[in-house]
Amino acid sequence: MDPTDQLILRELSQSGRMTMKELGEKVHLTGQATAARVLKLEEAGIIDGYTIRVPKEKIGYPVHAFVTAIMHEPRHQKFLDELDSQPDTVSRYFKTSGEGCYLIECHFPTHQELDDFLNGISEFASYKVTIAIQQYGQ
Amino acid sequence: MDPTDQLILRELSQSGRMTMKELGEKVHLTGQATAARVLKLEEAGIIDGYTIRVPKEKIGYPVHAFVTAIMHEPRHQKFLDELDSQPDTVSRYFKTSGEGCYLIECHFPTHQELDDFLNGISEFASYKVTIAIQQYGQ
DNA sequence: GTTTTCACTTGATTAATGAAAGGAATTGAC
DNA sequence: GTCAATTCCTTTCATTAATCAAGTGAAAAC
Numbered sequence A, B: 001m002d003p004t005d006q007l008i009l010r011e012l013s014q015s016g017r018m019t020m021k022e023l024g025e026k027v028h029l030t031g032q033a034t035a036a037r038v039l040k041l042e043e044a045g046i047i048d049g050y051t052i053r054v055p056k057e058k059i060g061y062p063v064h065a066f067v068t069a070i071m072h073e074p075r076h077q078k079f080l081d082e083l084d085s086q087p088d089t090v091s092r093y094f095k096t097s098g099e100g101c102y103l104i105e106c107h108f109p110t111h112q113e114l115d116d117f118l119n120g121i122s123e124f125a126s127y128k129v130t131i132a133i134q135q136y137g138q
Numbered sequence C: 001g002t003t004t005t006c007a008c009t010t011g012a013t014t015a016a017t018g019a020a021a022g023g024a025a026t027t028g029a030c
Numbered sequence D: 001g002t003c004a005a006t007t008c009c010t011t012t013c014a015t016t017a018a019t020c021a022a023g024t025g026a027a028a029a030c
Helices: A003-014 A020-027 A031-043 A077-084 A111-121 B003-014 B020-027 B031-043 B077-084 B111-121
Strands: A049-053 A063-071 A090-097 A102-108 A125-137 B049-053 B063-071 B090-097 B102-108 B125-137
Touching: A003 A020, A003 A031, A003 B049, A020 A031, A049 B003, A063 A111, A063 B090, A077 A090, A077 A111, A077 B125, A090 B063, A102 A111, A111 A125, A125 B077, B003 B020, B003 B031, B020 B031, B063 B111, B077 B090, B077 B111, B102 B111, B111 B125
Parallel strands: none
Antiparallel strands: A049 B049, A063 A102, A063 A125, A090 A102, A090 B125, A125 B090, B063 B102, B063 B125, B090 B102
């Protein structure tokens, strides 16, 4: 992970589909040398994959919420299965220290679906909801 | 946004650097037709760009925290500038309704740097920290 | 009923990728 | 100090994919 690799990561984070030739120009290498470096980064797991950025509001999911879940009982698996069964709404979730047991990032078409989600969750956990009004960065 | 477009989004989310030819095979179109659809999705802002997934722990930032900031005073700009000045640690942040004013997702090499970050923030806001122990999904 | 539009395919051209060979700089062994 | 091994890069060439330009057919517009 020399400075060239770091630059590669920065450039690919911004524009992950540019050609190796283009990327090579940015880091002052040939396309082939650049591709070899990228391959190494992939093999090391530093580049874990390639994705697209899709603003959720553009695909009908404008309501963005963070739900802190405080579990009622120690068996969590059914709760986690419940989360995994809704990949469209549940983007990511984390086991956490701090106030809750889990922090869930999720997106919904309307507040109605958020309400439905919370009702589904309430079987397993009590919760606290934080609505994201505006996102910065990324 | 017909089912083919949705499939394109799903496939590119998983593997954002596959060739248009490959993607075309998955959605039963030629590479040319697929590229045309992808271009439309880009122009519509539905595909907002291409990125890499880089696990932060692989690049020396294993400590993952969500910081809820409750502002002391109404002028937030200096606080936001402070956040923007640390792009390595501050991944994203949100203006929120609910408990705090801002929710900040951040990564650090060690708890020491988290502490430094919190000290820097404390000038503007009080805070509550949630540490992510394990991530699921994405 | 004709024309326009749209989404797609086909075919030709251009550009990128991948493989192989070779050269310079670095490292370690003796 | 010299030699061999390794690493990292460049160059060249064959292969493959992307791009561009027509062209087709079906649906919508008038």
